[in-house]
Amino acid sequence: MNRHHSPVIPHVLIVDDAPDIRSSLCQYLKKQGLHTSSAADAAEARQTLSEAHIDLVILDIMMPGEDGLSLCRWMAANTEIPVILLTAMAADMERIIGLEVGADDYVVKPFNPRELLARARAVMRRHPATAFTAESRCRRFDKWIHNPKDQTIIHHNGSTVKLTSTENRLLGVLLDHPYRVLKRSMLLDRVMRREEKAYDRAIDNQVGRLRKKIEQDPSNPKILVTEWGGGYKLMAEVESTEAP
Amino acid sequence: MNRHHSPVIPHVLIVDDAPDIRSSLCQYLKKQGLHTSSAADAAEARQTLSEAHIDLVILDIMMPGEDGLSLCRWMAANTEIPVILLTAMAADMERIIGLEVGADDYVVKPFNPRELLARARAVMRRHPATAFTAESRCRRFDKWIHNPKDQTIIHHNGSTVKLTSTENRLLGVLLDHPYRVLKRSMLLDRVMRREEKAYDRAIDNQVGRLRKKIEQDPSNPKILVTEWGGGYKLMAEVESTEAP
DNA sequence: ATTGTGTGAGACAAATTGCGACAATTGAAT
DNA sequence: ATTCAATTGTCGCAATTTGTCTCACACAAT
Numbered sequence: 001m002n003r004h005h006s007p008v009i010p011h012v013l014i015v016d017d018a019p020d021i022r023s024s025l026c027q028y029l030k031k032q033g034l035h036t037s038s039a040a041d042a043a044e045a046r047q048t049l050s051e052a053h054i055d056l057v058i059l060d061i062m063m064p065g066e067d068g069l070s071l072c073r074w075m076a077a078n079t080e081i082p083v084i085l086l087t088a089m090a091a092d093m094e095r096i097i098g099l100e101v102g103a104d105d106y107v108v109k110p111f112n113p114r115e116l117l118a119r120a121r122a123v124m125r126r127h128p129a130t131a132f133t134a135e136s137r138c139r140r141f142d143k144w145i146h147n148p149k150d151q152t153i154i155h156h157n158g159s160t161v162k163l164t165s166t167e168n169r170l171l172g173v174l175l176d177h178p179y180r181v182l183k184r185s186m187l188l189d190r191v192m193r194r195e196e197k198a199y200d201r202a203i204d205n206q207v208g209r210l211r212k213k214i215e216q217d218p219s220n221p222k223i224l225v226t227e228w229g230g231g232y233k234l235m236a237e238v239e240s241t242e243a244p
Numbered sequence: 245m246n247r248h249h250s251p252v253i254p255h256v257l258i259v260d261d262a263p264d265i266r267s268s269l270c271q272y273l274k275k276q277g278l279h280t281s282s283a284a285d286a287a288e289a290r291q292t293l294s295e296a297h298i299d300l301v302i303l304d305i306m307m308p309g310e311d312g313l314s315l316c317r318w319m320a321a322n323t324e325i326p327v328i329l330l331t332a333m334a335a336d337m338e339r340i341i342g343l344e345v346g347a348d349d350y351v352v353k354p355f356n357p358r359e360l361l362a363r364a365r366a367v368m369r370r371h372p373a374t375a376f377t378a379e380s381r382c383r384r385f386d387k388w389i390h391n392p393k394d395q396t397i398i399h400h401n402g403s404t405v406k407l408t409s410t411e412n413r414l415l416g417v418l419l420d421h422p423y424r425v426l427k428r429s430m431l432l433d434r435v436m437r438r439e440e441k442a443y444d445r446a447i448d449n450q451v452g453r454l455r456k457k458i459e460q461d462p463s464n465p466k467i468l469v470t471e472w473g474g475g476y477k478l479m480a481e482v483e484s485t486e487a488p
Numbered sequence: 489a490t491t492g493t494g495t496g497a498g499a500c501a502a503a504t505t506g507c508g509a510c511a512a513t514t515g516a517a518t
Numbered sequence: 519a520t521t522c523a524a525t526t527g528t529c530g531c532a533a534t535t536t537g538t539c540t541c542a543c544a545c546a547a548t
Contacts, residue, residue: 108267108270108271110274112255112274112279112280112281114255114279114281114296115279115280115281115296118281118292118295118296119281121295122288122291122292125291164524164525164526165525166525166526173294176294176295177297179380180297180324181324183321183322183323183324185321185322186322186323189322190294192526192527193526199527199528199529201504201505201527201528201529202526202527202528204505204506204507205506205507205526205527205528206526206527207506208506208507209526219506219507222394225395226409226504226505226506227409228408228409228410228503228504228505228534228535228536229409229437229503229504229505229535229536230324230409230437235380235393235394408534408535408536409535410535410536436536436537443537443538443539445494445495445537445538445539446536446537446538448495448496448497449496449497449536449537449538450536450537451496452495452496452497452498453536455496462496462497463496463497470494470495470496472494472495472544472545472546473493473494473495473545473546
């Protein structure tokens with residue numbers, strides 16, 4: 001479980017002739033901690049592919065000029081870069097899937113950017129050529145920036161606090177699900193190395209320890225809050241960010 | 245019905261190994277205004293669950309690989325996320341219901357998407373954990389400002405009073421329906437986490453406790469008023485407001 | 489007034505959690 | 519291998535939160 005991935009941030013190329021989709025998608029993925037480029041047509045896409053190191057292509061197949069499908073076929077034949085296809089119509093999608101163009105996944109417009117991101121991650125994770133790690137992402141919450149690679153959190157005033165590895169994992173899971181109550185069993189599952197029989201309340205201890213580091217007043221938690229009878233929840237906006 | 249349209253559109257995860265069901269169901273639910281993701285097997289579902297904020301899982305239990313049932317059990321044990329089970333055969337369904345896997349509802353294929361949607365909505369509405377999670381807006385009433393994120397109310401004179409988790413939920417529901425009589429059964433449903441058997445008047449106690457915190461004279465309630473034989477109602481103008 | 493039902497307030501027990509203490513374990517340096 | 523320090527799991531106990539119960543009282547209808 002402790003795969004230490006490359007610190008390289010994945011670079012996504014978005015190919016779509018609609019400028020609004022290009023920019024909004026770029027913006028969203030950037031905010032989520034990815035690098036992005038965009039191209040308005042297949043020719044531009046080829047250009048970018050030859051110049052930059054691209055880890056994933058998100059490709060709208062309904063484009064003027066060279067068909068998106070032929071670009072997709074070309075990539076499948078000549079590169080290792082995974083492709084996610086976009087199309088406006090579900091009906092077309094079925095036809096296209098039948099064509100076996102070598103795409104790794106398909107999304108129908110209008111899509112939820114979050115879902116697209118999840119699929120992008122899934123595709124990249126599956127793909128040996130791209131080592132994408134959600135674990136190495138830095139995320140901002142409250143007045144802190146979590147740097148999971150260094151096991152540190154950096155306060156807005158500049159001071160740095162070191163986390164232990166368990167605290168680091170715990171914070172990572174909490175940041176994955178802000179505003180949601182996470183049960184002890186779930187946290188135990190993902191955070192602790194438990195030997196079959198685990199003391200159910202080992203997690204309480206870690207929560208308390210993490211509180212001492214991130215809360216202004218650990219006896220009055222504002223960020224890592226207890227839901228009585230439920231579990232714990234992180235009450236803070238979370239935003240992916242570049243390493244500081 | 246939900247006058248403060250939740251800022252969070254429910255996000256449904258569909259787990260089914262049949263691609264046609266996945267995509268058609270996704271499409272239908274999307275058209276009906278929900279966010280959707282899909283997974284082809286249990287492993288993919290776990291991945292999505294750890295990465296995205298999922299409010300409901302629709303799960304086909306007849307899947308290759310890890311049994312859908314074990315995923316369902318794991319979710320019941322480790323998450324608060326409600327589950328609707330799908331199966332192709334009505335006969336199997338009875339057996340499965342007997343297994344007590346912790347699902348919230350069951351639908352037999354082939355199903356009417358509209359019915360599935362209705363059940364999905366019912367399950368989510370009924371589920372306090374998912375319905376409430378990310379609602380963190382502050383609201384002003386009488387001389388108080390409710391800050392659900394911090395579980396506090398702040399008086400106009402500046403003093404802050406802490407609420408317990410249950411009081412916080414109760415006040416949240418009351419503020420959702422000002423000047424309206426709320427029956428005990430409704431409050432029990434949304435406020436208490438009731439384990440099978442519930443003492444009908446547990447809510448009275450919570451109302452009393454909340455009164456001690458918000459009423460000037462708790463024995464003469466002006467804000468949280470009893471409707472004799474009916475329930476309780478909040479008699480105050482409610483106004484959404486910025487965090488103080 | 490009397491009766492029956494619903495409600496408020498306090499007491500109480502059960503369940504849950506915070507926190508300090510400590511032992512077991514790990515990891516690094518010697 | 520040994521030592522030492524840091525980390526982490528386990529436990530005990532006090533404090534908090536919650537659900538249930540009891541009893542006195544309020545309300546509506548005889």
